[in-house]
Amino acid sequence: MTNDVRTHENPKPTAAALRRPDEGAHAAGVGTSARRRGRPSVQRSARHRLAIGWLFVLPALAFFGTFVIYPLITAVQYSFYRWNGIGASTWVGVDNYVRVFTDPELLISIVNALILIVFFTVIPVASGLALATLIRTMRPGPFATVARTVLFLPQIIPLVAAGIAWSWMYAQTGTVNTLLDSVGLGFLARSWLAGFGTALPAVGLIGSWVLTGLCTILLLTGIGKIDTSLYEAARLDGAGWWREFVTVTLPGLRQEIAVLVTITVIAALSSFDIIYTTTKGGPGTSTLVPGISIFRLAFTQSEVGLASAFGIILLALVLLAVLPIQLLARERD
Amino acid sequence: MVVNKTEAVIGRVVLVVVLILTLLPLAGMLSGALQPADRIPDGFSWPSDPQWGNFAVAFRTAHVWELLGSSTLIVLGVVPLSLLLSTLAGYALGNLRIAGGRVVFVLLLLGLTIPFEAIIIPIYYEISSMGLLNTQWAVILPLIGLYMPFSVVWMRAHFVGVPTELSEAARIDGASVFQEIRRVQIPLAMPALSSLAILLFLWTWNQFLLPLVLVDDPDKRTMAGALGAFQGQYINQLPLLFAGALIIMLPTIVIYVIFQRQFIKALLQGAVKG
Numbered sequence: 001m002t003n004d005v006r007t008h009e010n011p012k013p014t015a016a017a018l019r020r021p022d023e024g025a026h027a028a029g030v031g032t033s034a035r036r037r038g039r040p041s042v043q044r045s046a047r048h049r050l051a052i053g054w055l056f057v058l059p060a061l062a063f064f065g066t067f068v069i070y071p072l073i074t075a076v077q078y079s080f081y082r083w084n085g086i087g088a089s090t091w092v093g094v095d096n097y098v099r100v101f102t103d104p105e106l107l108i109s110i111v112n113a114l115i116l117i118v119f120f121t122v123i124p125v126a127s128g129l130a131l132a133t134l135i136r137t138m139r140p141g142p143f144a145t146v147a148r149t150v151l152f153l154p155q156i157i158p159l160v161a162a163g164i165a166w167s168w169m170y171a172q173t174g175t176v177n178t179l180l181d182s183v184g185l186g187f188l189a190r191s192w193l194a195g196f197g198t199a200l201p202a203v204g205l206i207g208s209w210v211l212t213g214l215c216t217i218l219l220l221t222g223i224g225k226i227d228t229s230l231y232e233a234a235r236l237d238g239a240g241w242w243r244e245f246v247t248v249t250l251p252g253l254r255q256e257i258a259v260l261v262t263i264t265v266i267a268a269l270s271s272f273d274i275i276y277t278t279t280k281g282g283p284g285t286s287t288l289v290p291g292i293s294i295f296r297l298a299f300t301q302s303e304v305g306l307a308s309a310f311g312i313i314l315l316a317l318v319l320l321a322v323l324p325i326q327l328l329a330r331e332r333d
Numbered sequence: 334m335v336v337n338k339t340e341a342v343i344g345r346v347v348l349v350v351v352l353i354l355t356l357l358p359l360a361g362m363l364s365g366a367l368q369p370a371d372r373i374p375d376g377f378s379w380p381s382d383p384q385w386g387n388f389a390v391a392f393r394t395a396h397v398w399e400l401l402g403s404s405t406l407i408v409l410g411v412v413p414l415s416l417l418l419s420t421l422a423g424y425a426l427g428n429l430r431i432a433g434g435r436v437v438f439v440l441l442l443l444g445l446t447i448p449f450e451a452i453i454i455p456i457y458y459e460i461s462s463m464g465l466l467n468t469q470w471a472v473i474l475p476l477i478g479l480y481m482p483f484s485v486v487w488m489r490a491h492f493v494g495v496p497t498e499l500s501e502a503a504r505i506d507g508a509s510v511f512q513e514i515r516r517v518q519i520p521l522a523m524p525a526l527s528s529l530a531i532l533l534f535l536w537t538w539n540q541f542l543l544p545l546v547l548v549d550d551p552d553k554r555t556m557a558g559a560l561g562a563f564q565g566q567y568i569n570q571l572p573l574l575f576a577g578a579l580i581i582m583l584p585t586i587v588i589y590v591i592f593q594r595q596f597i598k599a600l601l602q603g604a605v606k607g
Contacts, residue, residue, distance in 0.1 A: 045504075052510050053431030060422035060485055061437065067478025068444050071455035078454065085458075131351060134344035149593045150352050153359070155600055156589045157582045158539040158557035164564065164578045165358035168365050168571070173373065175361040213355065218601055241340065259605055270448035273541045273557075277564065291450040291542075298454045299546065311451035318446050 072315075078308035085304045096309035106310065109281075109288040110317070112200060113269050116289065119204025120211060120268035125260050127208075128215025133241075133249055136223045151213030159210065163277030166206045167193060170278075193279050199286045206274050211267065215260050222256035223249060258329035265321045270314065290314045366391075366575035374572055384572065391576035399552040400559050401584070403469060404538055407555055410473035411537045412530055415484050418477075420526065423488025424518060428500055438489065444482030449542050460547055471547035472555065476540065480533060487606055491525035492518070528599035531592070538585055556581045 079096050083089035100106045138144055154162060169175045170192035177189035192202040226248065234244045272291030275281065281288040281296070290310060297307035367383035368374035370390065391397075426434045456475050457466075465471045495518070503513040519526075537555065544558025551562035560581050567574035589596050 049429055049510070050431050053425035053429040053434070056421035056425035056429075057431070057434070057437060060418040060481055063418065063474075063478040064441065064444060064481040064485075065478075067456060067459075067475045068447060068452065068482070069440075071452035071459060072447065074455035074459075075452055127351075131347065134340065135348050137341060138344065138348075145593075147348055147352060148597060149590065150355050152593070152597055152600065153355060153586070153589075156535065156585055156596065157359075158541065158560065158585075160539075160541050160557045160560045161578045161582050162358070164560070164574065165362040168374075168575065169358050169361055175357065178378070209355070209358070212351070214600065214604060216351075217597065218604055221601060256605075263604055266446065266448070270450055272450060276541075276545075277561065291448070294450050294453070295542075295546075298457075304454060308454055311448075311454065314448055315446075315451040318448055322446055 075308045075311050078305050079312050081305045083304045084302040085298070086302075089305070092305065096306045097313065099306055100310050100313055105285050105288065106293055108285045109290050109293045110313075112287060113271070113289045113317075115200060116204050116207065116268040116271060117265055119201070120207040120271070121261055121264040123205075123208040124211035124215045124264060125257065127212050128219050128260070129249075129253075129257075131212075131216045132219035132223055133245055136220060148217060151216055153213070154210040155214055159273035160277045162206060162210055163274045166202075166209070166274075167278050170202050194283055196283055196286050199279055199283060203275055203278055203287050206278070207268065207271065210274075211264055215264070218256055218260060219253055222253045226252035255329065258325055262322055262325050265325070266318055269318050269321065290317075362575045362579060366572050366579055368572045370570050370572045372572075374575075387572050387576040388580060391573045392580055394573070395559070395563060395577040395580065396552050397580055400554070400556055400581070403553050403559075404556045407469050407472050407476075408534055408537050410469065411476045411480070412533045415477050415480055415533055416526055416530060419481065419484030419488045419529070420514075420519070420522065422485045423490075423492050424514060426485065427489040427492025428495060428497065428518070438486075441482040441485050445486065447482075449479060453542060453546055456543075457546055466547060467549050467553065469548075469553055472540070472543050472558075475543060475547075476537060480536065483603075483606070484529060484533070487529050487603075488522070488525060490606060491522055495521060527595065528602055531596055531599040532603045535585065535596075556584070 080091060080093060081089040082092045082095070100110075135147075138147075171177075172189075172191045176192060177186075180186055180188050190198065192198045230248045230252070231244065234248050239247065270291055271289050272295070275287055275289055275292055276295070279287040281292040290313075294307045294310050294314070297303040297310065364379060365374040366387055367380045367385065369382075369384055370387050425431050426438055460466055460471045460475065465474070499517060499521075500513055503517050508516070539557045540555050541557045541561060544554035545561055548554045548558065551559040554562070560578060563574055563577050567577065
């Protein structure tokens with residue numbers, strides 16, 4: 001039997017076939033049972049499959065190795081040297097690591113990144129929870145579709161564009177001050193990104209703006225999966241909205257919350273685009289974050305070793321933050 | 334479901350407020366873009382004489398055609414190859430379950446957590462020694478590698494869910510692995526593949542750090558990367574900067590509005606897997 005005939009008679013597996021593997025197997029086999037060319041022995045075919053499997057993994061691993069693993073090892077190596085990027089390098093041991101934790105300017109970027117977690121994680125997840133709880137009963141329709149589309153918009157546009165839009169919001173003659181003026185709070189108006197006390201919360205709120213929609217929609221999807229009889233039972237038991245939230249909604253959303261906390265904490269610790277576009281770390285060091293410090297050290301101050309050490313510390317911070325969340329979420333399941 | 338009336342009303346009102354807050358910065362940017370180009374725009378209001386011409390000027394001075402070409406080239410370099418390689422690797426790890434695959438998988442999972450800033454310096458010297466600085470390859474090649482952990486983990490998750498009986502049946506019928514992948518696995522993987530394609534497109538198009546570091550010429554960057562360069566260029570012509578930013582956002586927003594269902598689905602799944 002030729003190959004052509006085989007493809008003809010071989011129907012595409014359908015969803016039904018997927019649900020019932022036996023039938024699927026049968027369907028995929030139609031018309032080919034007659035084909036009995038000497039099958040290789042089981043052992044040989046297993047070895048053959050292993051070889052093919054590794055052949056399939058290798059190209060992906062080659063890219064991963066060349067542009068992730070190898071640079072990572074190189075970064076560790078750089079981090080033990082003092083090097084200006086061009087000339088000779090000097091071995092300095094863990095000096096660079098010590099400098100990150102003792103140089104006040106570098107230390108402050110870490111502290112700022114930790115503060116940003118409030119704006120990138122706490123505010124979006126909390127307001128996402130509030131919003132999702134409030135609109136969980138909203139019926140699907142044009143309004144719901146528009147709401148979803150708009151809530152996701154900040155996820156679609158580049159963070160740089162978000163930064164530019166918000167720089168204008170915060171400017172002296174910008175939208176925020178115009179609005180304050182119109183409600184009689186004009187005395188509060190200022191250049192929000194230029195103030196030492198206001199710049200960090202201001203850039204932080206851009207992060208809240210970007211991430212709240214994602215949190216809301218994901219939590220809303222999660223709420224949709226909670227058994228509605230639980231809500232009915234809670235109401236029948238006379239639970240108010242708070243009790244209902246704590247005993248039904250919150251436990252039902254544990255997985256989603258763990259996922260959101262993970263990705264938003266990573267976004268906070270490794271923030272770069274928004275801050276580079278709005279304040280470049282200023283005024284002074286008030287919005288400095290590790291990403292900006294690494295960029296500056298390596299590409300304008302020629303401190304490649306120190307920058308690399310900071311990169312490794314940033315990676316360690318991310319792992320420190322993410323691993324416990326993952327373990328916690330897994331354990332309680 | 335028992336629904337409290339006031340709760341529903343409050344929900345609606347809060348939602349509308351949030352939607353307005355979401356659109357406000359973009360609306361502000363639009364109103365700023367329509368002010369006279371040589372002035373610092375004034376407040377948030379619809380200008381009495383909207384300068385639509387700003388868009389035409391920004392379109393020309395921002396080299397939007399070149400940028401579209403460059404971004405498209407970069408996307409076409411990153412997305413198809415990433416899809417192909419991650420499908421093969423995901424199939425090997427999820428379906429063939431090769432010996433030693435577990436180690437590869439854990440390595441990739443760890444790769445998911447690496448911030449780009451942590452390895453951008455060695456990548457710069459690597460690309461420099463390859464002689465690729467200031468070309469689109471400087472963005473394409475590292476991005477394929479940097480997105481590979483996510484892509485493979487994503488495709489593996491799909492292949493783990495496909496019953497192995499399906500491949501066994503195909504194999505008993507004498508299909509080679511390649512035939513099985515092409516005729517059985519790829520058609521089944523289409524939803525996973527298209528979601529992954531959407532995510533990779535979006536991340537590549539919006540990628541900022543890599544083009545900023547590896548490509549000096551803004552015309553050879555991604556859309557987002559080029560936007561960073563305009564900022565300095567238009568420091569005294571804010572309306573043109575806003576117009577440029579809006580033009581640069583437009584392609585993704587148009588595609589998003591058309592395919593919003595798929596985009597949202599992909600982003601939600603991406604959030605869960607990432």
